[in-house]
Amino acid sequence: MFIKLGEYLNKSPIIEEIAKKLKCSVEDIKFRKNLTGTSTANVSEITWGKKKKVGILKQNTTKVEWLFYSKIASEFDVPAPAPITFSESSDMPWILLEKIPRGIHPRKWTKEHIEKAIKELAGFHAQFHNQESEKIFDGFRKKTTKEWDTTKKRLLENLKRASKIAVNYEGKYPILKSEFDYVKKKLKSKDYLDDLLAGGTSLLHGDVWIYNFMNAPNCSCLLDWQECFFGPPAWELLYFYDLIPLLIDGIKVGIRVNPFTFDELLKIYHAEFKKRGGKTTLPKFKQSLKAAVSFQVAYFWAKILKPDVIHLHGGRYFIARTLRLLPSRKVMREHFKKLLELSK
Ligand SMILES: Nc1ncnc2c1ncn2[C@@H]1O[C@H](COP(=O)(O)OP(=O)(O)O)[C@@H](O)[C@H]1O
Ligand SMILES: [Mg+2]
Structure with missing residues (x-):
């Protein structure tokens, strides 16, 4: 059985944590599109707040990617998208990243x-x-x-x-x-x-x-x-x-x-x-x-x-x-x- 990813995001157990971190309500977070990746992580573009800011949400990523974004990318100058926010712990790791414009193929x-x-x-x-x-x-x-x-x-x-x-x-x-x-x-x-x-x-x-x-x-x-x-x-x-x-x-x-x-x-x-x-x-x-x-x-x-x-x-x-x-x-x-x- 398939569920639509938009629905998936709304039912996701982490949605409340994301809303809290972004200081907005759950209803203000809107799923825009699914970005296919090669891993088991779930990547989607979302908007939030009254001004509809845009970011890339990566759910269920690896602990090490969470470590990288939460500890390294937020403190050092690294060639990676800036983390906007991330989960408190790596138990159910998610990261919200700055959206990088599509470059040359x-x-x-x-x-x-x-x-x-x-x-x-x-x-x-x-x-x-x-x-x-x-x-x-x-x-x-x-x-x-x-x-x-x-x-x-x-x-x-x-x-x-x-x-x-x-x-x-x-x-x-x-x-x-x-x-x-x-x-x-x-x-x-x-x-x-x-x-x-x-x-x-x-x-x-x-x-x-x-x-x-x-x-x-x-x-x-x-x-x-x-x-x-x-x-x-x-x-x-x-x-x-x-x-x-x-x-x-x-x-x-x-x-x-x-x-x-x-x-x-x-x-x-x-x-x-x-x-x-x-x-x-x-x-x-x-x-x-x-x-x-x-x-x-x-x-x-x-x-x-x-x-x-x-x-x-x-x-x-x-x-x-x-x-x-x-x-x-x-x-x-x-x-x-x-x-x-x-x-x-
Ligand atoms: N910060 C970002 N800005 C723009 N697009 C992104 C960003 N992060 C991921 N994407 C898009 O989502 C796709 C999957 O993300 P990625 O981190 O590579 O996940 P996976 O681990 O599943 O391969 C990427 O190939 C890219 O097209
Ligand atoms: Mg990839």
């Missing part, structure tokens, strides 16, 4: 847009470089330091699963088993963590790609802070670089030529990182980056490249979703070869 991003985004990212990382022990960051995951053992276990599990799929779907799967073996060996080597953390840690957005940027005329800011954690900034730069070529077209993924080489992006990033107070030298950053390639393959690709097998009648299997939606194996192989080259 990722498909139409030019080199300049990418450069602007990279500088925002560098500034953000620099601001929180090597700060993870500060009290204000309690509650944020420390995946590559405090929680490394758990993280490493997960990464190895991801690799194990992906490796099996690579063998089963040989000829269709874009990453080779030998490449997963190579990554596994790196992750297990004794200097791995030192290398990965050579450039220090920062607060990271966790899912920085073009589609999470709202590139409005006067700001280039990031949405979707649900995965925010402390980790190596080099990895986040690599993540951004790795995903630049991916273009979403409906539900299909296309691929385009990356207008930057990694070294070009790194130069732009590092100059800005230093300018904004980050404390890492370029060689240290590169050391971190090389190790980050394995992290990227195990953390991101090994997890998402799933065939999502659908069992059809008559016992036939069918490769659906991720693999089928990606460009051809040949094209994707080129992509991964280039990515792995960066670890050399």
Whole structure:
């Protein structure tokens, strides 16, 4: 059974809390439209008060996104929409954000847009470089330091699963088993963590790609802070670089030529990182980056490249979703070869 989202909002148990925070009555809050996202959170545009102010309400978001907006975005200068108000606690977390005007679509991003985004990212990382022990960051995951053992276990599990799929779907799967073996060996080597953390840690957005940027005329800011954690900034730069070529077209993924080489992006990033107070030298950053390639393959690709097998009648299997939606194996192989080259 479906209920209309407008009705959902009015029936929502948090509506009274929102009204109280906004100093208006429940009736004065009007649902305008539903904004589809990819998570389980419920995002809608609302207006309130006599003057019909507008904001974006995100209900049922993650604790970490709530932490980010309630503790970090309200105190620091971060590339994110300003929080107007938020729930008292993270039990039923909601946030009300400033509405960012629609910017240029990722498909139409030019080199300049990418450069602007990279500088925002560098500034953000620099601001929180090597700060993870500060009290204000309690509650944020420390995946590559405090929680490394758990993280490493997960990464190895991801690799194990992906490796099996690579063998089963040989000829269709874009990453080779030998490449997963190579990554596994790196992750297990004794200097791995030192290398990965050579450039220090920062607060990271966790899912920085073009589609999470709202590139409005006067700001280039990031949405979707649900995965925010402390980790190596080099990895986040690599993540951004790795995903630049991916273009979403409906539900299909296309691929385009990356207008930057990694070294070009790194130069732009590092100059800005230093300018904004980050404390890492370029060689240290590169050391971190090389190790980050394995992290990227195990953390991101090994997890998402799933065939999502659908069992059809008559016992036939069918490769659906991720693999089928990606460009051809040949094209994707080129992509991964280039990515792995960066670890050399
Ligand atoms: N502050 C905002 N200003 C304008 N649009 C927003 C804002 N926050 C979210 N949106 C819109 O809502 C969509 C879903 O929000 P998002 O935070 O990405 O949720 P999800 O976690 O479900 O992906 C976004 O893709 C964007 O189009
Ligand atoms: Mg989103």
